[in-house]
Amino acid sequence: xxxxxxxxxxxxxxxxxxxxxxxxxxxxxxxxxxxxxxxxxxxxxxxxxxxxxxxxxxxxxxxxxxxxxxxxxxxxxxxxxxxxxxxxxxxxxxxxxxxxxxxxxxxxxxxxxxxxxxxxxxxxxxxxxxxxxxxxxxxxxxxxxxxxxxxxxxxxxxxxxxxxxxxxxxxxxxxxxxxxxxxxxxxxxxxxxxxxxxxxxxxxxxxxxxxxxxxxxxxxxxxxxxxxxxxxxxxxxxxxxxxxxxxxxxxxxxxxxxxxxxxxxxxxxxxxxxxxxxxxxxxxxxxxxxxxxxxxxxxxxxxxxxxxxxxxxxxxxxxxxxxxxxxxxxxxxxxxxxxxxxxxxxxxxxxxxxxxxxxxxxxxxxxxxxxxxxxxxxxxxxxxxxxxxxxxxxxxxxxxxxxxxxxxxxxxxxxxxxxxxxxxxxxxxxxxxxxxxxxxxxxxxxxxxxxxxxxxxxxxxxxxxxxxxxxxxxxxxxxxxxxxxxxx
Ligand code: SIN
Numbered sequence: 001x002x003x004x005x006x007x008x009x010x011x012x013x014x015x016x017x018x019x020x021x022x023x024x025x026x027x028x029x030x031x032x033x034x035x036x037x038x039x040x041x042x043x044x045x046x047x048x049x050x051x052x053x054x055x056x057x058x059x060x061x062x063x064x065x066x067x068x069x070x071x072x073x074x075x076x077x078x079x080x081x082x083x084x085x086x087x088x089x090x091x092x093x094x095x096x097x098x099x100x101x102x103x104x105x106x107x108x109x110x111x112x113x114x115x116x117x118x119x120x121x122x123x124x125x126x127x128x129x130x131x132x133x134x135x136x137x138x139x140x141x142x143x144x145x146x147x148x149x150x151x152x153x154x155x156x157x158x159x160x161x162x163x164x165x166x167x168x169x170x171x172x173x174x175x176x177x178x179x180x181x182x183x184x185x186x187x188x189x190x191x192x193x194x195x196x197x198x199x200x201x202x203x204x205x206x207x208x209x210x211x212x213x214x215x216x217x218x219x220x221x222x223x224x225x226x227x228x229x230x231x232x233x234x235x236x237x238x239x240x241x242x243x244x245x246x247x248x249x250x251x252x253x254x255x256x257x258x259x260x261x262x263x264x265x266x267x268x269x270x271x272x273x274x275x276x277x278x279x280x281x282x283x284x285x286x287x288x289x290x291x292x293x294x295x296x297x298x299x300x301x302x303x304x305x306x307x308x309x310x311x312x313x314x315x316x317x318x319x320x321x322x323x324x325x326x327x328x329x330x331x332x333x334x335x336x337x338x339x340x341x342x343x344x345x346x347x348x349x350x351x352x353x354x355x356x357x358x359x360x361x362x363x364x365x366x367x368x369x370x371x372x373x374x375x376x377x378x379x380x381x382x383x384x385x386x387x388x389x390x391x392x393x394x395x396x397x398x399x400x401x402x403x404x405x406x407x408x409x410x411x412x413x414x415x416x417x418x419x420x421x422x423x424x425x426x427x428x429x430x431x432x433x434x435x436x437x438x439x440x441x442x443x444x445x446x447x448x449x450x451x452x453x454x455x456x457x458x459x460x461x462x463x464x465x466x467x468x469x470x471x472x473x474x475x476x477x478x479x480x481x482x483x484x485x486x487x488x
Contacts, residue, residue, distance in 0.1 A: 001043065001099070004092050008197060013046035014213050015196035017059035018206025022046045031186050031215055036102040036334040036369045037324040045189050048214035053183070053223040056210040060152040060179035061229045063207025068149045068177035072127040079123035079174060081202035086116040086167075086195070093163065093194055098325040100188045101162055102333040102369070103288050105325055114449065115167035115195075118467060121451035122175030125472055129176065142483040147476040149177030150255060151231030154224035156245070158237050159336055160291045162188035165236045165259075166195060168455070168466045170209060176475035178232070181210045183220050187336055189213040225249045232475065235259070236293070238389075239415070239460050257464025257474045259293065259456060261389045262417030265410035266296040266446075267432070269403075270305045272422035273444070278312050280446025281395070284420055286320060286373060287447075289332050290393040291340070293461075294418035294440065294449065298379075298386050300406050303399045310377060310397060314360050317395065320373045322365050334369035335392055341371045344392030351376055351385045351396065361393075381409045389415070403428060407435040416459035420446055439465075 001010050013022040023046055030044035067075070086093065094108035103111070132145040153173040157165040166182055173180045184192035192211045199209045214220050225233050225248035232255045235245050239261040249256050266284060268277045285296040301309045325333035335341050341364060348362055361374030371392055379385065379396035386396060400406040410419060419438040423429055433441050439457040442448040449455060454465035464474045 001096070004095055006089060006092050009089060009092050009096065009194040010043070010190060011193035011197055012043060014048040014052055014056070015193060015200075015211045016052060016056045017210065018200065021048070021052060021055070023048050023052055031189065031213065033100050033187070033190060034337075035099050036336055037326070039367065039369065042099055043190070045193075045213050048212045049216045050219045050223060052214065053181070053212050053220045054227075056181040056212045057152060057154070057223065057227050057229055059207040059210055060181050063179045063205060064152060066205060067174070067179050067208050070177075072129065075126055075174065075177065076123040078203050079119050079126075079171065082199050082204060083116050083119040083123060085198040085202050086112060086119065089198065093191065095326070096194055097162055097191050098333070100190050101159060102336065103325050104330050104333050107288065108325065111161055111164050114451075115161075115164035117451040118164070118167045118171040121467065122171035122472065125469060126175030126177070128469070129472065129476065140484060140487040142486065144481040144483065146479050146481065148479055150475050150477050151178060152229055153178045153180050153232045153234065153475060154227070154230045155180065155182040155234045156221060156224060156237065157182055157184050157192070159185035159187040160288055162191035163195060166192055169234050172466065172471045173475050174204070174208065176472050178475050179208050181212065181224065181230075183212050183214065183224060186213065186215045221245065222248060225254070226251050228252055230254065232256070234464070234474070242462060255474070257456075257466070258462035259464075259466065260417075260460065260462040261415055262293040262295070262457065262461055263297045263387070263389055263413040263415040264294055264418045264420065264438070265298050265300055265436075267300045267406055267410060267419075267421035268302060268305065268309055269421065269423040269425070269428065270302040271424050271428070272305070273424065274305060274309055274312065276444060277309065277422040278316050280420060280422060280442065280444070281313060282316050282446070284442065284446035285395050286317070286332055286393055289335055291335065291391050293389075295391070296395070296420060297390055298381070298410075299395055299397045300400050300409065301397060302406075303401055306397075306399045310359070310375075313395070314375050317360055317373045317375055322370060322373065332373055332393060334365070335371055336369075338368040340392065341368060344371050344390060344394055347385045347388060347390060348374060348376065348394060351379060351383050354383045355380070356383065356385070356396065381412060387413065403432065407432060411437045414460040415457070417457035417461035418442065418448065
């Protein structure tokens, strides 16, 4: 952990009820945090389990009344302190993130600002939890609708955005007046724990924000999804795991929000600005080495611009500099581990066996955690690579003839998270935007994520929205008050 200016940000155990809590159990070995770029051991983190998860839920439950009864302004002030501290420590937080996750430092800095922006956003949005009055069906009554915090929120978050995926959920929960327990991915616990350290410095009271780090995914997940004191569960990760967690939440009828898998089409029409489409495809595909749920998964190019697009795109991908995210000038880092590389390599191999052509890359990079930025042509929409979430730096290019055909191909997936298309024709823009069955559409834009927008999917990509004014609704209950007996 060289070059971290504030060493107190590097923590080695869970944060429960405002305390750094080391489990005394000898039963579990510590969790090893590995730098994916080098394979080196970064540090070890105390391995919490079921008992600590129970404690964290209890702490959140005990803190709920105190936190929810604060005024929105009081909560906002504390959350803004947290936002400010995250931005003040952006350099250290980015370094920690790159060391444990692998993304280039500039991207890690972007992620810290992105995560902090959710805290700033919901610090403000929490002041705007409005209710309603509804004209009553009879004169002696009044109907009033109020919104109240749902209660204790539990979350399981992924390794691909170790800061922002926690911030996006926790900020909405805290802004709504809920308390929060998160189990971060065991590959990337340090960013979560650094956030807890800053939450404490910001004055967020004990029990409001809890982080439990442990490798008992099943046991800890069961507590977070089935505990009667948890009112809402939120998850970002794969669709199969999300489905299992939803089933567990059904036992106590919890409200859930799920941000699950994607299979984003990126469509280039023949009237598009090709250079703009190349820039959009680069950011939407190769950000985080292709490891985001909204990454472009299939590039559809209209047949009369296929050659022009492919030549320029291959040149842009070839210019990416692969390496350790801490090295200056590196634009694409490692994947999270060798298993992830093996999955991507298999998809490429199967595509080639089915007739695809590797025009760039197609091999493991400098060590077993790296995969070369890759472009495949001659791909068809029925190949496995077009139906599976690649989650790696591989671009399959598929050609199409017309608008109807490409909308049908793009929608031919059980996923419905993000889609992108490039066109300058206003009529086509409306038709395609309305025809694509996805929760988020980038139109002449490859980077669609920010705190002001409702992030989320349809179909098997999940439910609920994160960020924006809609993001708060997932953490609130609607209560209707009927005021009767008003006659004189
Ligand atoms: C994700 O991969 O789940 C999140 C991506 C984003 O927020 O842009």
